Amino acid sequence: MTDSTSESSEIDTDFEVGQDNIEGSLGPFGFDIHNPVFVISGLTAVAFVLLTLIFPDQAGAIFLAVRNFATTKLDWLFMIIVNIFVIFCIALIFMPISKVRLGGVDAEPEYSYPAWFAMLFAAGMGIGLLFFGVLEPVYHMNVSGPLSVASPIAADGSIIPENVEAARAMGLAATFYHWGLHGWAVYAIMALALSLFTYNKGLPFSIRSCFYPILGDRVWGWWGHLIDILAVFATLFGLATSLGLGAQQANAGFNFAFGLDISINAQVIIIILVTAVALVSVWRGLDGGVKILSEVNMVVAVLFFLFVLLVGPTLIGLGGFWTGLIAYTKEIIPLSNPFGRSDDAYREGWTAFYWAWWVSWAPFVGMFIARVSRGRTVREFIICVLLIPSLIIFVWMGVFGGIAIEQILTSPETSLVKANVIDSYSPELSLFGMLNELPFTRTASTIAILLALVFFVTSSDSGSLVVDTITAGGKIDAPVPQRIFWCVVEGLIAIVLLIGGGLSALQAGVTATGVPFSILMLLMCYTIFQGLRSEPR
Template identity: 80%
Template sequence: MTETGGTPQPDDDLFHDTDYVVGQDNIEGSLGPVGFDIHNPVFVVSALTAMTFILLTLIFPETAGGVFQSIVSFATQTLDWYFMIVVDFFVIFCFALIVSPYGGIRLGGKDAEPEYSYLSWFAMLFAAGIGIGLLFFGVLEPVYHMNVSSPLGVPSPIGPDGQIIPENIAEARALGIAGTYFHWGLHGWAVYVVMALALSLFTYNKGLPFSIRSAFYPILGERVWGWWGHAIDILAVFSTLFGLATSLGLGAQQANAGLNFVFGLEVNTSTQVIIIILVTAVALVSVWRGLDGGVKILSEINMVMALLFFLFVLFAGPTLAALDGFWTGLVTYVRDFIPLSAPFGREDDAYREGWSAFYWAWWVSWAPFVGMFIARVSRGRTVREFVICVLLIPSLMIFIWMGVFGGIAIETLFADPENSLVKEYVIDNYSPELSLFGMLAELPLTGLMSTIAIVLALVFFVTSSDSGSLVVDTITAGGKIDAPKPQRIFWATIEGLIAIVLLIGGGLSALQAGVTATGIPFSVVMVLMCYSIIKALQTEPR
């Protein structure tokens, strides 16, 4: 590194003949009248646009609902092939990095040392990208894909008149779990790898601000500090806000359903809004306390609760069926990895359009949020080590959870299909937010474990909100990680309000619309980011 006017300037040809000092001054921002570290114009444009969206959705909820539904239909039915190709490309890109000569390059430079042990690093990787999804989809997806939206067109084991077809059970069960793994495995984590690797390289190795725009220096040059860079960061802000709002909305729906299941509390939008308000209030306290005093403590509590909850389900239910569900699903996932990834020539439109396309948009929307977190804890790792671990470790942990929960749910369903609440909530009367509680009804201590599941969902809810607000705060403050506390409070509040107006404006379809609307343009940004990663790696000593 060299010094120019007191500002570090990278020492490779990629950044020569530029005026980095002037560019950096353009994004530093200034303190506003309420103590905000305003990164003009990213903060101002993002804040005003978010508040305008909230007001218009509240004033015209029916019109907003129609618009949201149109967005979902267009993104998942017309652009499903596009999302499939883009995320397949990210997987191929990651595999290429693993076997390439660039794999030995170290994030932070050749002398950088990892800041965390493998155990701590793996735990943080797992905690970063799961959120409420484990609880909401762990039972729902395996059962639904086995019976309703079968991947690759495999026949359902439940006939149109409700009769069980025994010869269809084994293959449908294995592919139902494998289809769940497909949505939560290598493809999704490849999206995170691209974002996290780009942020790590351009921050730790090139000395640029910890901001999304920095990854586009090889493409835009000094223009990255101007409106092109502002647009990239603003898009990242909204991608993160809507991705988080989707998780918060799903969490509120599941918590409401659980409270109804255990205590009889009415299920409606008003109750879900109250839940979001209460949980956002808790998140505000956590955000005010900061990363170590709030987010870290809640994350540790969350991990312990999730582990104990998982162990109870594993050993209180049919354990052998749970382990078999994990293993057969994994074998089938590996066997059918390429057919599941194919964008064309398939006979499973409901699975590909209704699920896969939405998931890839959701993962892309979460990429700035999770990618920033992964980048912050991965300094000192080699590129090969980083890519392999981020792809495999969280995927394997999620496979174990989904395989066990899915295996138990399917086993209890076929043990007594006439009285199965899992069958009722997932197949007969589709109520996805109740699917987990339907499975818990088949296990001992149903009331206690259902209550713990509600608390766990709410804690996941809080950790997603406070972590997300810190990331949005970093983006809107020009890459600074120590922006004023009132600014963090502002973004945590905005996240909660967006989740509320999406629920009011159309429920689940509105939540999906927010994700897909931002996922489409941000996926293009991420494809270009792959080019920047290669350009950065080419200038690193190997």
């Protein structure tokens, strides 16, 4: 115990020396200049926007090449790394070091269990639930990629009864795999590292702090700068992907409900308008803006879910959850095998992209989870972060996916979900195809559009605050002009990615930053273990 205390004190002393090296200074326009991190990140982001606008065709070709290389050549790497995250988290639960309390032995939780669970759910709930909640279960149900389960829909559009149950289960299981334990293990690693080295070791609330056991005092120099810069771009491209998907979803909703044309121009206008609203929220700060919008977001999401569950076929929706959960439990190991029976298109087109997306969101969501988890033991933290949000998302995906699959299997010739996902593949219209077969379609579609826009705003404003914190050296109260700058940059990156190649460009941005950052997060497993070993229990 004495050795542990002494090592922890040594880190605290080193922090006092290193803190002088990362303090920023107020520069032009009131920006908090944090050594090279803000300058390099800001200038590179602006240059990326300008070059993509000036050379959109060339940029589109580059984006496509990057996406294809990362997903076709490195899919196995993503899968192995994320599998290690899951195994490491589960192993920690059973180790004695899991008794360590985040914040020290005397730390008390700041939030009750219900409040903490609600914030964990809000942290990872984004536009993806709306965009993929119907699309992905239906797609995987119809395509034989996940573990070679045969499609229940014949070439002539008729249903093959003997294939129905296996395909239904696999469609939901493959979806749950992408939204369950593996994804939340990514967030848990980041959040645990930030909590441990901030609350227990007294280091700045920044990504570089997580690498102190490896780099020592070099974490305050260029190695630390590079880590924070990479975290900034991982977050920016992860958020830009969500903003781009949100714009596509909202545009599709306006088209379905009000006849607005689906076009890049319309999506750009939506991004501009929503970014303007996000600017107001960012200007008001965490409590005055982000918190209020997050609460509105939760209320609208719950009401929308209850509407679909109660107005639609309730038992079928709940059955989708149970069917998916059982199949996911049974198939999680085969689905996780990077060299198993799932075909290349499934691993490359879905799993590799998802893991890159989760990794790119890790600084954003991890920082939020860390800020609300002080006082929890490591064991309590990991169990709750892995299980609670996963189960809530399974309920959402199971209900939406289960209802949509039933609509297709009941009326394949008239189902708009089948027309949008299977026949023409218009993924942004999949949700509205499902709503079309429920009562009060116009009302439900309007609520879905509103929810997409609110998700859009909350992702933009809270993401801006996180990037701002990283570039300001871990400060959570950086100047307002700096927050506004990053909010604008996020919107511009989403716009230029849409202009430069649409969904392919969005995926390229995520995978390009996801590869190196996933390797950094793998090193975090080692630093977490070393940090926990030095803590009194």
